[in-house]
Amino acid sequence: MTHDARQPTSRSILAAARQRLSRRAAVRGAIGLGIGLAGVGASGSRQRVMADQATPGPVAPGSTIVVPPGLRTDLAGTPLNCQFGYRGPDTAFDDAATRIFAEATGIEAVHTIGDASVTDQLTQILTQLGAQTSDVDVYQIDVIWPGIIAEHAVDLSASLAAQAKLMFPEAIANDTVGGVLVGMPWINGAGLLFYRTDLLEAYGFAAPPATWSELETQAAAVQTGERAAGASDFQGFVWQGNAYEGLTCDALEWQASSGGGSIIEPDGTVSVDNERAAAAMERAARWVGTISPPGVTTYEEPDCLNLFATGNALFMRNWPYAWNASQDVGSAIAGRVGVAALPAGDEPGNHSAAALGGFALMVSRYSQHQDAALEFVKYLTSPELQRSYVIERGNLPTIASVYDDPAVAAASEFVPRLRPIFEGGTVARPSSVAGPFYNDVSVAYQAAVHQILTGSLEASPALKDLAGELETIMADLKG
Ligand code: GLC
Numbered sequence: 154m155t156h157d158a159r160q161p162t163s164r165s166i167l168a169a170a171r172q173r174l175s176r177r178a179a180v181r182g183a184i185g186l187g188i189g190l191a192g193v194g195a196s197g198s199r200q201r202v203m204a205d206q207a208t209p210g211p212v213a214p215g216s217t218i219v220v221p222p223g224l225r226t227d228l229a230g231t232p233l234n235c236q237f238g239y240r241g242p243d244t245a246f247d248d249a250a251t252r253i254f255a256e257a258t259g260i261e262a263v264h265t266i267g268d269a270s271v272t273d274q275l276t277q278i279l280t281q282l283g284a285q286t287s288d289v290d291v292y293q294i295d296v297i298w299p300g301i302i303a304e305h306a307v308d309l310s311a312s313l314a315a316q317a318k319l320m321f322p323e324a325i326a327n328d329t330v331g332g333v334l335v336g337m338p339w340i341n342g343a344g345l346l347f348y349r350t351d352l353l354e355a356y357g358f359a360a361p362p363a364t365w366s367e368l369e370t371q372a373a374a375v376q377t378g379e380r381a382a383g384a385s386d387f388q389g390f391v392w393q394g395n396a397y398e399g400l401t402c403d404a405l406e407w408q409a410s411s412g413g414g415s416i417i418e419p420d421g422t423v424s425v426d427n428e429r430a431a432a433a434m435e436r437a438a439r440w441v442g443t444i445s446p447p448g449v450t451t452y453e454e455p456d457c458l459n460l461f462a463t464g465n466a467l468f469m470r471n472w473p474y475a476w477n478a479s480q481d482v483g484s485a486i487a488g489r490v491g492v493a494a495l496p497a498g499d500e501p502g503n504h505s506a507a508a509l510g511g512f513a514l515m516v517s518r519y520s521q522h523q524d525a526a527l528e529f530v531k532y533l534t535s536p537e538l539q540r541s542y543v544i545e546r547g548n549l550p551t552i553a554s555v556y557d558d559p560a561v562a563a564a565s566e567f568v569p570r571l572r573p574i575f576e577g578g579t580v581a582r583p584s585s586v587a588g589p590f591y592n593d594v595s596v597a598y599q600a601a602v603h604q605i606l607t608g609s610l611e612a613s614p615a616l617k618d619l620a621g622e623l624e625t626i627m628a629d630l631k632g
Contacts, residue, residue, distance in 0.1 A: 216249055217544055217560075220257045221535035224528055229259025231525040235291035236281075238267040238274045238512070241455055242478035243546045250541075254532050260525045269455050271295050272397040272599075275592060278302065282517065290520035291529055294336045296327055296511045297398070297595070300588035303330040307516040310334035312527055316534060319552045321576070327585065328513050335515055337534045338551035340542070342510025343579050344406050344495055345571070347461060347469040347479065351489040352379070361493040364503075365410070365436060368468060368496050372444035375467045384465070389444030391457040392470040396603040399453055401582060401595045402508035403470060404602045407433040409506035409580040411498030416598055417583035421627060425598070426620035431612040433498065434605045441606055450606050462486060470495065472510060476565060477547035492567040494574055509579035511551070543568060549575055590630050597622045 240247050247264060255262045267274045278292060282305040294302065310317065310329070316337060317325055324338035346368075348361050356375050362368035372389025379387035393399030409415055413430030417423050441449055454471060458478055461469040464485040469475065480487050497503040514533060516526040532538060539550040544564040550556060553576075562569045584591040601619040604610040 217541040221537040233262040235264040239269040290526040297584035299335040306335040308333040336513025341549040343507040388466040390468040394450040434612040506580040
């Protein structure tokens with residue numbers, strides 16, 4: 154899929170969207186919130202007018218979204234474009250959130266959607282930022298990108314200091330490069346195992362697998378049984394096997410959960426060439442065409458979700474949002490999905506490892522509407538919005554206090570249960586240590602793992618060569 158087909162970022166398309174929004178926001182925003190837009194922004198020395206002067210409360214039928222207090226309304230009429238990445242099943246929520254912001258502040262916010270693969274998104278964003286485009290004011294950025302795109306970001310550390318204090322300190326540390334807060338943490342991610350509760354029970358398995366061996370046993374038994382019963386395409390386990398950033402996450406989990414290290418350790422040591430990592434890769438290669446479809450080496454997150462949500466797989470590795478997405482109206486498996494930590498290796502001392510993922514929001518240095526952009530970032534990353542995002546869409550908060558909200562536990566039982574994973578039980582990709590060269594590291598790793606999975610290379614020599622490549626990258630970084 155090319156970006157061009159799906160990225161309406163040209164000025165003309167944005168202008169048309171803004172015009173449409175402008176009419177609606179002017180009418181509904183002003184009436185709905187009792188704010189006199191005509192009086193705002195008329196003078197040079199504007200006074201800040203806050204949206205919380207209107208009565209806060211859910212502002213869209215059926216939506217849990219509450220407008221946070223303190224948003225500026227003196228920027229009404231400012232056009233604003235936010236470029237999200239792949240939002241897939243969360244698009245309707247994002248649409249509502251953007252519309253509600255526009256209505257509350259009068260800022261004419263629109264958003265566009267990126268490619269499903271964050272690897273492709275990065276290429277696109279670097280092209281835009283390299284050209285210093287002012288078409289995009291706010292970017293959704295991956296947790297692994299701050300070191301790559303810091304030079305293009307507005308430093309949020311002073312302007313959004315109060316908001317930053319609410320966030321997990323680790324997330325702020327991750328998004329800070331050389332003292333510059335590159336993005337405000339927005340969504341927390343961690344790899345999880347999704348499974349069919351009804352099928353495990355039917356085949357006599359009392360609990361989801363604690364080890365990869367158990368996963369293989371359960372997947373093989375259920376797959377064989379379901380195929381014999383007529384579901385000829387039924388799959389035991391689906392995961393992200395295409396050569397892109399998702400594979401970096403999955404493969405890191407396989408090796409870290411087997412005591413095989415985290416590719417490059419935080420002190421800069423390249424650790425990927427080791428027997429445990431090689432054994433973990435060989436184990437995954439065995440899944441291809443046995444408990445996983447032969448085509449799994451082309452799968453990304455949406456492919457896995459489609460297969461799982463249509464009832465055609467027992468296990469799926471995915472991110473927390475897959476919970477709500479598999480429970481949505483019309484899902485073939487609503488009420489029959491369990492969520493667990495990913496399995497660990499079989500050796501004593503092996504622990505489950507969940508790749509740390511997620512997103513922040515960045516204000517572009519080239520934006521001509523930086524004040525309005527800050528308001529949008531403040532709004533979307535606020536406790537109020539993060540609460541709604543986890544309740545309605547299962548996207549995990551980056552604010553600790555939101556996890557304590559009883560409505561969060563009521564909406565997604567696994568969030569409080571698996572909280573230790575989200576707070577410290579994760580394994581980070583080596584993006585901080587590799588800084589601006591992280592993408593080179595990840596691409597080299599994906600390529601090597603993919604060749605092992607497709608059978609064109611043996612694991613041990615492939616990891617040895619990879620280690621050499623990574624040493625060169627890290628030497629370039631130092632030099
Ligand atoms: C998810 C994660 C992100 C990761 C990506 C890989 O979107 O939040 O951090 O890079 O998956 O596909």
